[in-house]
Amino acid sequence: MVAPVRRALVLLVLAAAALLVVVDRAVTPLTPVRAAGARVYGAAESAFGVATRVFGGDGRLRELERENAALRARLLSSGTRSAGRLSVPGGYQGVAAHVVGFGRGRSVAIDAGASAGLGRDMTVLDADGLVGKVTWAGPGTASVSLITDAGSSIGARVAGSGELGVVTGVPGAGLRLSLFDPNAPVEVGDQVVTLGSAGGRPYVAGVPIGTVTALESAPGAATRTALVRPAARLSALGLVAVIVPRPER
Amino acid sequence: MSAVGFVLVALVAPLAQVLLVNRAAWGGPDLVTLAVVWPALARGPVWGCVAGLVAGLAADVTPPADGTVGRTALALSLTGLLAGWLRRPSRATRRPLVAGVLGAGLGTVLPCVAAAGLGDEVWASATAGLPLTLAWTVPLGAVLGALHARRRPAAEVVPRRV
Numbered sequence: 369m370v371a372p373v374r375r376a377l378v379l380l381v382l383a384a385a386a387l388l389v390v391v392d393r394a395v396t397p398l399t400p401v402r403a404a405g406a407r408v409y410g411a412a413e414s415a416f417g418v419a420t421r422v423f424g425g426d427g428r429l430r431e432l433e434r435e436n437a438a439l440r441a442r443l444l445s446s447g448t449r450s451a452g453r454l455s456v457p458g459g460y461q462g463v464a465a466h467v468v469g470f471g472r473g474r475s476v477a478i479d480a481g482a483s484a485g486l487g488r489d490m491t492v493l494d495a496d497g498l499v500g501k502v503t504w505a506g507p508g509t510a511s512v513s514l515i516t517d518a519g520s521s522i523g524a525r526v527a528g529s530g531e532l533g534v535v536t537g538v539p540g541a542g543l544r545l546s547l548f549d550p551n552a553p554v555e556v557g558d559q560v561v562t563l564g565s566a567g568g569r570p571y572v573a574g575v576p577i578g579t580v581t582a583l584e585s586a587p588g589a590a591t592r593t594a595l596v597r598p599a600a601r602l603s604a605l606g607l608v609a610v611i612v613p614r615p616e617r
Numbered sequence: 618m619s620a621v622g623f624v625l626v627a628l629v630a631p632l633a634q635v636l637l638v639n640r641a642a643w644g645g646p647d648l649v650t651l652a653v654v655w656p657a658l659a660r661g662p663v664w665g666c667v668a669g670l671v672a673g674l675a676a677d678v679t680p681p682a683d684g685t686v687g688r689t690a691l692a693l694s695l696t697g698l699l700a701g702w703l704r705r706p707s708r709a710t711r712r713p714l715v716a717g718v719l720g721a722g723l724g725t726v727l728p729c730v731a732a733a734g735l736g737d738e739v740w741a742s743a744t745a746g747l748p749l750t751l752a753w754t755v756p757l758g759a760v761l762g763a764l765h766a767r768r769r770p771a772a773e774v775v776p777r778r779v
Contacts, residue, residue, distance in 0.1 A: 374663050381666045385694050388687025398686040405678020470639035473746050477680035504683040511681035518742035539745035
């Protein structure tokens with residue numbers, strides 16, 4: 369009597385899980401389920417983030433002051449007179465967010481979501497450079513895939529020479545730059561910035577990606593490749609900014 | 618531990634994973650897998666299967682998860698089922714230990730396989746941190762198995778009503 373009931377229960381559970389996968393993939397995306405989960409778990413993550421920030425208040429304040437000073441110095445040295453001509457292009461606004469949750473190395477959760485205007489494929493950066501892009505925005509949180517994820521690929525430009533290429537993530541080794549021109553001049557220490565896409569999604573133009581640290585030479589290869597160290601502090605992410613299109617008036 | 622306790626652990630494990638464990642630079646165990654292996658060892662396959670569904674679904678919707686909903690739920694309910702079957706009472710005292718080790722290993726690998734197989738992540742990305750996570754999770758699975766082996770349940774605990 370008991371065994372058939374147990375078998376039915378097991379089959380029911382497995383069928384339910386399989387049904388979820390099939391429905392989400394093939395029928396209709398289960399956005400309400402995901403949003404509900406993100407609401408509950410995202411709220412918990414944000415609350416935890418607030419608690420830790422309150423706990424370590426003084427140290428964080430000093431860190432932010434230092435960051436603020438560094439940004440101001442860069443702003444002054446860049447020769448930009450008005451704040452309106454900063455790297456946030458016209459028609460966009462920066463939304464500040466904290467990193468509150470960590471996926472397995474390839475993604476993070478931030479405590480700003482659709483209610484702050486965030487959506488899919490928006491640029492995320494910190495004070496030093498490009499962090500990644502928004503892959504999904506829940507009500508109060510958003511998922512950000514990091515540039516070092518093996519699945520990421522970013523249109524890039526070498527700052528000095530203007531050579532074009534693609535930056536991809538290499539698990540465990542940072543980033544790899546592949547230049548379209550196999551004879552392109554590139555040297556260790558060159559800055560790599562984003563090329564930017566139409567509409568600034570997923571990436572706006574001119575954000576520092578990183579610095580070339582080593583050249584890879586493969587004779588006869590169709591592209592020139594080099595290893596790039598990310599400019600952003602991806603291992604110690606805290607405060608980030610999301611470039612959000614300004615709502616139409 | 619009561620049924621409510623197991624469900625609570627299964628619901629909280631993904632949150633602890635995302636808030637605390639994944640933050641560490643030197644890697645860490647897969648708490649969600651352990652939260653499934655534990656009821657499977659203590660109560661058998663049905664409990665393992667249900668815990669896998671609950672914990673997996675929670676893990677699928679905990680930010681920054683952004684893949685297919687139900688992906689981890691399916692992988693972990695299979696894991697819980699197998700771990701529960703493996704440890705079923707018998708004369709061999711090593712049985713729970715084997716179930717703990719295999720369950721922990723399977724619960725770590727299967728969700729990654731599912732993520733890559735369903736096309737949510739590329740293979741290189743899904744398997745990037747796998748060896749380190751396995752090195753943390755499998756020994757802890759063995760510890761869970763050893764704990765249950767010592768307790769030696771006399772008979773299969775029959776779920777009263779679910």
